[in-house]
Amino acid sequence: xxxxxxxxxxxxxxxxxxxxxxxxxxxxxxxxxxxxxxxxxxxxxxxxxxxxxxxxxxxxxxxxxxxxxxxxxxxxxxxxxxxxxxxxxxxxxxxxxxxxxxxxxxxxxxxxxxxxxxxxxxxxxxxxxxxxxxxxxxxxxxxxxxxxxxxxxxxxxxxxxxxxxxxxxxxxxxxxxxxxxxxxxxxxxxxxxxxxxxxxxxxxxxxxxxxxxxxxxxxxxxxxxxxxxxxxxxxxxxxxxxxxxxxxxxxxxxxxxxxxxxxxxxxxxxxxxxxxxxxxxxxxxxxxxxxxxxxxxxxxxxxxxxxxxxxxxxxxxxxxxxxxxxxxxxxxxxxxxxxxxxxxxxxxxxxxxxxxxxxxxxxxxxxxxxxxxxxxxxxxxxxxxxxxxxxxxxxxxxxxxxxxxxxxxxxxxxxxxxxxxxxxxxxxxxxxxxxxxxxxxxxxxxxxxxxxxxxxxxxxxxxxxxxxxxxxxxxxxxxxxxxxx
Amino acid sequence: xxxxxxxxxxxxxxxxxxxxxxxxxxxxxxxxxxxxxxxxxxxxxxxxxxxxxxxxxxxxxxxxxxxxxxxxxxxxxxxxxxxxxxxxxxxxxxxxxxxxx
Numbered sequence: 001x002x003x004x005x006x007x008x009x010x011x012x013x014x015x016x017x018x019x020x021x022x023x024x025x026x027x028x029x030x031x032x033x034x035x036x037x038x039x040x041x042x043x044x045x046x047x048x049x050x051x052x053x054x055x056x057x058x059x060x061x062x063x064x065x066x067x068x069x070x071x072x073x074x075x076x077x078x079x080x081x082x083x084x085x086x087x088x089x090x091x092x093x094x095x096x097x098x099x100x101x102x103x104x105x106x107x108x109x110x111x112x113x114x115x116x117x118x119x120x121x122x123x124x125x126x127x128x129x130x131x132x133x134x135x136x137x138x139x140x141x142x143x144x145x146x147x148x149x150x151x152x153x154x155x156x157x158x159x160x161x162x163x164x165x166x167x168x169x170x171x172x173x174x175x176x177x178x179x180x181x182x183x184x185x186x187x188x189x190x191x192x193x194x195x196x197x198x199x200x201x202x203x204x205x206x207x208x209x210x211x212x213x214x215x216x217x218x219x220x221x222x223x224x225x226x227x228x229x230x231x232x233x234x235x236x237x238x239x240x241x242x243x244x245x246x247x248x249x250x251x252x253x254x255x256x257x258x259x260x261x262x263x264x265x266x267x268x269x270x271x272x273x274x275x276x277x278x279x280x281x282x283x284x285x286x287x288x289x290x291x292x293x294x295x296x297x298x299x300x301x302x303x304x305x306x307x308x309x310x311x312x313x314x315x316x317x318x319x320x321x322x323x324x325x326x327x328x329x330x331x332x333x334x335x336x337x338x339x340x341x342x343x344x345x346x347x348x349x350x351x352x353x354x355x356x357x358x359x360x361x362x363x364x365x366x367x368x369x370x371x372x373x374x375x376x377x378x379x380x381x382x383x384x385x386x387x388x389x390x391x392x393x394x395x396x397x398x399x400x401x402x403x404x405x406x407x408x409x410x411x412x413x414x415x416x417x418x419x420x421x422x423x424x425x426x427x428x429x430x431x432x433x434x435x436x437x438x439x440x441x442x443x444x445x446x447x448x449x450x451x452x453x454x455x456x457x458x459x460x461x462x463x464x465x466x467x468x469x470x471x472x473x474x475x476x477x478x479x480x481x482x483x484x485x
Numbered sequence: 486x487x488x489x490x491x492x493x494x495x496x497x498x499x500x501x502x503x504x505x506x507x508x509x510x511x512x513x514x515x516x517x518x519x520x521x522x523x524x525x526x527x528x529x530x531x532x533x534x535x536x537x538x539x540x541x542x543x544x545x546x547x548x549x550x551x552x553x554x555x556x557x558x559x560x561x562x563x564x565x566x567x568x569x570x571x572x573x574x575x576x577x578x579x580x581x582x583x584x585x586x
Contacts, residue, residue, distance in 0.1 A: 131546075134551075135550060135554065138554045138557075138558070142557055142561050149565050149568060152572075155572040162566065165562050166508070173525055173528070177528050180528045180531035180532050183543075183547070184494075184534075
């Protein structure tokens with residue numbers, strides 16, 4: 001019997017994250033409250049180690065490695081998302097540290113659950129079998145249910161957690177039923193075998209179509225696409241802000257990465273069928289997400305609708321089969337959303353709420369924070385020279401090449417709506433006068449550094465997108481992405 | 486005499502739909518949780534039936550994973566429901582209206 005030595009080596013980053021998560025959970029009770037910071041730094045250290053390992057994997061063996069008899073595959077696509085996820089999780093842990101203290105919920109489990117959710121996401125992005133993808137999705141979702149309700153003293157946090165749990169469990173039930181039908185059709189849950197079975201059985205098998213729709217619905221919930229978005233605003237608003245940031249950024253990226261892999265590598269033979277389905281979903285997502293965002297008065301809720309709207313733009317990229325554009329858009333979305341949430345977290349630390357009106361005159365109180373929020377907002381809106389603009393440009397460019405002019409027209413109109421609600425925050429910060437008793441918001445050097453780096457990344461990628469576009473344009477990655485073209 | 490595959494599929498379809506209708510119509514969060522379990526068990530029926538049909542154990546292995554995940558999910562779900570009940574003294578989902586657009 002083989003000992004799976006090489007397979008374990010391929011999965012070393014995942015193992016390190018899981019072991020660190022368990023270590024954090026075990027060390028938590030014996031760590032005095034004053035030294036809990038160490039647990040956060042331990043987690044960040046594990047992330048840095050994994051970043052190094054994955055980076056080393058890229059430089060040394062940039063090939064497609066399958067492990068555990070094709071249950072997981074570590075290719076350039078998976079490594080690309082893993083590196084992003086490490087970075088995002090690291091930033092969120094650093095932001096959480098002061099936030100949790102201010103909210104008086106600084107417990108070690110928090111970091112344990114963040115790391116467990118991360119390991120689930122890593123399995124999702126490198127899963128080559130519906131079994132591993134399902135397990136990764138569940139590991140991520142269950143950890144997020146707990147994190148959403150982490151602030152147990154606030155009924156709002158618990159309510160958000162319960163809503164997320166009910167709809168999340170419902171959606172995974174639907175996803176799993178779809179997977180079981182795909183298994184019945186292909187005799188295997190491996191994406192490659194499913195693709196072969198679709199090739200031999202033809203695309204108009206009713207069982208196959210039902211299975212595809214169920215899997216699409218299951219993923220639609222995770223991606224927060226209309227009409228499966230109902231949980232998003234409630235959960236984003238109720239969850240602790242640092243957890244909302246984690247959900248909006250990391251969970252979204254991992255869900256999109258797994259979604260694209262399933263639909264391209266597994267169900268690629270049904271492209272004609274699912275692209276029509278996602279075309280409709282992307283149109284309603286764009287329209288509803290952008291229009292309902294206009295009337296929001298709470299920034300977290302507005303960012304929730306904004307995240308729904310951005311899922312719509314990403315779906316345009318999916319239906320026009322432009323993998324590189326989707327990847328670039330997601331990276332841009334991660335950077336700017338993370339920046340907005342970083343500001344929200346810092347403002348929340350000093351007792352500010354997350355109503356838009358409470359940002360009145362932030363520019364006079366804390367010019368740097370207001371500037372960071374301004375950059376995040378204009379990038380989300382899509383002002384030129386920011387990453388958000390180029391992301392939308394690539395997506396619309398791909399849509400025009402596919403002669404989807406109507407989609408571009410709808411997209412551009414909704415971008416106009418986006419300008420209105422993003423700039424509403426900018427208006428509050430720069431044009432309204434601050435309340436008389438307002439104080440400057442304290443900002444730690446670490447947060448300032450993180451925000452500066454995010455701002456720099458938004459501008460650098462806004463004028464020089466090649467690193468992201470090239471990262472996925474390698475022989476190993478092309479296998480996944482080229483089916484897309 | 487063996488039972489044909491279609492019987493299993495019809496059974497699992499009925500169980501699954503019962504679960505979906507339960508989630509959509511019932512207001513008690515515990516009943517909703519049970520309905521989700523029905524959906525997951527319908528999936529397990531499918532996996533076992535297909536596994537038998539293909540003479541392939543992978544489907545049964547999937548059932549073990551699905552059962553484990555369902556157990557973990559219920560554990561977390563019940564913990565959330567208990568915490569919520571302590572805070573609000575109700576588990577009727579219609580009364581959770583603090584978050585609304």
